[in-house]
């Protein structure tokens with residue numbers, strides 16, 4: 001499971017600043033579900049190739065009396081959802097009554113909690129933080145969120161029990177510099193990796209806003225007689241993993257909605273959980289984003305979409321409740337979808353009725369295609385040839401009077417496929433040329449259903 005870190009603390013201690021710094025590593029993206037989550041913001045972040053989710057809780061109002069008012073409900077909720085809590089205090093302001101109230105609440109929860117003194121830039125940190133030992137939370141980690149000081153090492157410290165960064169540094173051959181000098185042998189080295197990916201069941205997450213028809217779709221896919229077997233109450237945090245076989249391929253459905261007995265109605269808002277959804281996306285190979293044809297594409301759908309795209313997972317879009325719509329309405333819905341989904345060119349869109357079953361079987365063709373494209377092994381020679389063709393068709397621009405030169409390309413990972421391009425001044429390439437290369441690779445490799453990433457490495 002992808003770990004979840006919640007940022008809590010009084011208003012103005014620097015939670016949003018830290019949130020932005022952590023999540024912007026790859027285009028800050030925020031899944032914001034107004035109404036469902038109040039002010040909680042969810043973002044994904046990465047450290048040393050490992051993903052985690054950050055929740056920002058906005059502010060805890062410290063102006064009134066009592067623990068409950070200090071801990072606005074959304075903060076309490078975020079603490080429950082998280083594996084790790086970073087409790088931020090303002091090193092310049094010293095320990096305030098609200099800090100004590102928050103500390104008391106955190107001590108009563110059995111959560112991994114780290115006390116973080118922010119804004120230590122330009123002050124004597126040792127003196128400033130001594131005030132906070134009285135909060136009774138042990139060691140104090142000092143950072144300056146707005147400058148980035150101490151931030152990476154803080155995150156490494158809090159996530160080390162989960163990711164074991166220290167062991168990894170010794171074992172991970174990808175981090176070995178000499179690796180890059182041997183492009184030809186790269187494919188031999190990654191072969192085992194892809195082979196093992198291909199032989200595993202395809203993990204498919206079914207996600208979407210409340211009421212779009214996720215449970216109905218899951219039930220439909222599984223066939224109703226199996227529903228009862230898996231009718232177990234999902235906890236608020238954990239999705240249910242359901243193994244299944246179809247046309248001799250093995251799948252694991254990640255059910256974020258909670259399969260229910262027919263007729264048994266659960267309150268939608270309660271069963272929907274953003275964290276569950278985001279974790280399911282991170283853990284999946286292919287994500288089915290379910291959209292309600294009758295509601296169109298909402299801002300919430302777009303935030304989810306943003307999250308999926310940034311996660312690099314393969315994507316199939318299912319526009320559900322396509323039954324009983326007039327031809328006129330269908331045309332209208334299609335036009336609006338085209339407008340709003342214009343920016344994703346790689347995902348197949350299916351019009352289905354989970355209720356009646358139409359179109360559901362075809363989803364699997366796209367799931368399989370997306371997975372196969374995302375995990376297909378491509379060798380260095382072919383990637384370099386495609387790169388060369390792209391370069392011949394359209395020369396890279398001059399940067400500071402010198403022409404950028406692409407030298408060779410090799411695979412850097414799968415699901416999503418990563419193409420690593422080595423050359424001179426490649427890091428200075430304008431975004432427009434990077435996009436051109438990405439589209440060129442996508443078309444040449446016929447990658448459908450999966451995003452593709454290009455990384456640039458200076459030199460050879």
Ligand code: GDP
Pocket residue numbers: 009010011012013014015016017018058059118119120121143144145146147
């Ligand atoms: P939040 O209400 O806890 O989310 O706090 P914000 O992130 O909005 O920050 C409140 C104020 O503190 C803003 O003016 C930030 O620019 C400032 N701030 C945040 N981090 C730092 C820091 O590391 N050093 C300094 N000097 N100011 C900071």
Ligand code: GDP
Pocket residue numbers: 208209210211212213214215216217257268320321322323352353354355356
């Ligand atoms: P979830 O919250 O995303 O799991 O949504 P549900 O599966 O619980 O469905 C919400 C409502 O939409 C229920 O009343 C379903 O019967 C209805 N529904 C689901 N799929 C369809 C469909 O394809 N067509 C129609 N007309 N209604 C559907």
